Amino acid sequence: MASKGVDILILVNTGTDEMPTWTPAGGQRGATLSESVETIDVTHKASGGYKEYEYGIGEWTISCDGVYIPDDIAYKALQDALRQKKKIKVRWQEGGNDTFEGTALVISRDLEGPYDGESTYSMELQGTGAPTILPE
Numbered sequence: 001m002a003s004k005g006v007d008i009l010i011l012v013n014t015g016t017d018e019m020p021t022w023t024p025a026g027g028q029r030g031a032t033l034s035e036s037v038e039t040i041d042v043t044h045k046a047s048g049g050y051k052e053y054e055y056g057i058g059e060w061t062i063s064c065d066g067v068y069i070p071d072d073i074a075y076k077a078l079q080d081a082l083r084q085k086k087k088i089k090v091r092w093q094e095g096g097n098d099t100f101e102g103t104a105l106v107i108s109r110d111l112e113g114p115y116d117g118e119s120t121y122s123m124e125l126q127g128t129g130a131p132t133i134l135p136e
């Protein structure tokens with residue numbers, strides 16, 4: 001069954017590593033999980049005139065946005081992580097099932113306050129280290 005966007009949540013550990021408390025990012029509307037890998041050029045003289053590649057180092061990011069709720073505990077944890085330059089533990093949840101977990105740096109936060117609409121935020125999280133793919 002296909003997952004709908006409304007079924008995808010970013011969860012932030014607002015507890016400790018020993019006793020995690022997974023809290024949804026408040027007011028969340030959108031989320032994007034991106035994984036990529038660099039390639040290593042291994043072309044040599046006997047490659048037949050074509051480049052050859054191998055997998056290199058991978059990376060992952062999460063982008064999210066939503067309605068700005070200044071006193072939301074998960075939003076505050078993300079904001080504090082950015083300001084205090086602390087790593088944070090995050091999870092990606094689809095349809096109520098945790099599927100992806102990792103440590104991340106909050107590398108950007110944008111806050112928009114339009115004259116005639118609700119205030120919104122967007123954040124970018126850069127994964128550090130390998131993520132854990134959680135079993136369903």
